Amino acid sequence: MTILVTGGAGFIGSNFVFHMLEKYPDYRIVCVDKLTYAGNLSTLKDVMNNPQFRFVKADICDRQAIYQLFEEEKPDIIVNFAAESHVDRSIENPEIFLQTNILGTQVLMDACRKYGITRYHQVSTDEVYGDLPLDRPDLFFTEETPIHTSSPYSSSKAGADLLVLAYHRTYGLPVTISRCSNNYGPYHFPEKLIPLMIINALADKPLPVYGEGLNVRDWLYVEDHCRAIDLIIHKGTVGEVYNVGGHNEMKNIDIVKLICEKLGKPESLITHVADRKGHDMRYAIDPTKIHRELGWLPETKFADGIEKTIQWYLTHREWWEEIISGDYQKYYEKMYGGREQFMV
Numbered sequence: 184m185t186i187l188v189t190g191g192a193g194f195i196g197s198n199f200v201f202h203m204l205e206k207y208p209d210y211r212i213v214c215v216d217k218l219t220y221a222g223n224l225s226t227l228k229d230v231m232n233n234p235q236f237r238f239v240k241a242d243i244c245d246r247q248a249i250y251q252l253f254e255e256e257k258p259d260i261i262v263n264f265a266a267e268s269h270v271d272r273s274i275e276n277p278e279i280f281l282q283t284n285i286l287g288t289q290v291l292m293d294a295c296r297k298y299g300i301t302r303y304h305q306v307s308t309d310e311v312y313g314d315l316p317l318d319r320p321d322l323f324f325t326e327e328t329p330i331h332t333s334s335p336y337s338s339s340k341a342g343a344d345l346l347v348l349a350y351h352r353t354y355g356l357p358v359t360i361s362r363c364s365n366n367y368g369p370y371h372f373p374e375k376l377i378p379l380m381i382i383n384a385l386a387d388k389p390l391p392v393y394g395e396g397l398n399v400r401d402w403l404y405v406e407d408h409c410r411a412i413d414l415i416i417h418k419g420t421v422g423e424v425y426n427v428g429g430h431n432e433m434k435n436i437d438i439v440k441l442i443c444e445k446l447g448k449p450e451s452l453i454t455h456v457a458d459r460k461g462h463d464m465r466y467a468i469d470p471t472k473i474h475r476e477l478g479w480l481p482e483t484k485f486a487d488g489i490e491k492t493i494q495w496y497l498t499h500r501e502w503w504e505e506i507i508s509g510d511y512q513k514y515y516e517k518m519y520g521g522r523e524q525f526m527v
């Protein structure tokens with residue numbers, strides 16, 4: 184069995200590579216990644232010498248490179264994590280999101296049609312459903328919730344999902360889609376809420392909470408997401424969408440306060456800054472289908488997962504210090520410099 188994992192040098196993709204190599208020692212795992220700002224080869228250093236693993240630097244939009252890889256490896260299953268993944272960046276520059284997230288998906292699926300595969304799995308997101316109001320805690324996203332996106336990022340992911348389902352219906356491509364809630368855990372890129380707050384707090388820097396911080400996200404430990412995808416590619420029904428989430432809704436402000444408490448830092452570091460444009464209020468997944476059909480349940484409680492995650496950032500300083508010493512400084516200055524002045 185050969186599995187082609189795209190975006191495997193990023194946060195969730197790398198955790199999935201580790202999960203698969205450990206659980207299925209006889210599988211061949213081929214990782215293709217463009218190594219954008221979000222992809223780090225240092226993340227994969229522990230598996231680089233594993234004879235069952237191969238890393239290939241390539242862009243999923245590069246049809247020739249992808250076709251050549253399919254010819255060489257003849258993968259059975261494709262799991263597509265490769266994407267531009269940060270909502271704030273999509274608001275600044277949508278184009279690369281449309282290229283990678285939609286056109287890259289198309290190239291991968293064309294390769295699947297040309298060379299033949301047993302499964303194409305698209306790693307999607309709960310953001311394709313838009314958001315839920317804060318005053319309706321009884322509402323959750325199910326697989327039947329209409330697509331209703333807010334940001335260029337979520338629109339690009341939704342566009343890809345529709346294309347994946349179209350390739351199934353039109354060409355009979357054996358596809359599955361997972362739509363997961365917010366992940367957290369090791370190797371989460373520092374631009375995202377949880378690692379950003381841990382890293383800033385450790386440096387006693389301001390903790391930039393967008394608006395009042397009342398927005399709710401439904402947090403899932405990354406390993407639980409990887410187990411869900413593992414189940415879907417092995418036992419999921421072709422043509423189906425599976426929502427993945429652990430019923431762990433938290434307000435942003437409460438997450439940031441918890442990180443302060445865990446690190447022994449004062450809440451006075453919290454700085455309310457100008458809100459994200461089009462900021463989604465609440466995400467909340469109903470994971471009934473994946474539980475009922477595939478027996479999936481989350482295993483890591485948030486209290487344990489956040490503890491493990493903070494410990495990981497404390498013991499892997501070299502990983503994130505290298506990242507934040509480079510272009511990330513320019514990004515941070517562009518996104519957050521002067522943002523407090525615009526707070527309303």
Ligand code: NAD
Binds near residue numbers: 243266306
């Ligand atoms: P990430 O930004 O950490 O990693 C993305 C990876 O894709 C990077 O290694 C990057 O180099 C690679 N990549 C980007 N463009 C590429 C291209 N054109 N060709 C090849 N490789 C390319 O993202 P993540 O948080 O690990 O998310 C992975 C996937 O999961 C994405 O599809 C995202 O939409 C989805 N997702 C993420 C979350 C979350 O909370 N992080 C939740 C639900 C779904």
Ligand code: TDX
Binds near residue numbers: 308377379392394399
């Ligand atoms: O500095 C910050 N301050 C802040 O208040 C950052 C970076 C974020 N936030 C808020 C915005 C969101 O309400 O925290 C929340 C989480 O933000 P992100 O970490 O950027 O995640 P989100 O926008 O929810 O999207 C994530 O989950 C769904 C992933 O980045 C997506 O790839 C995934 O599809």
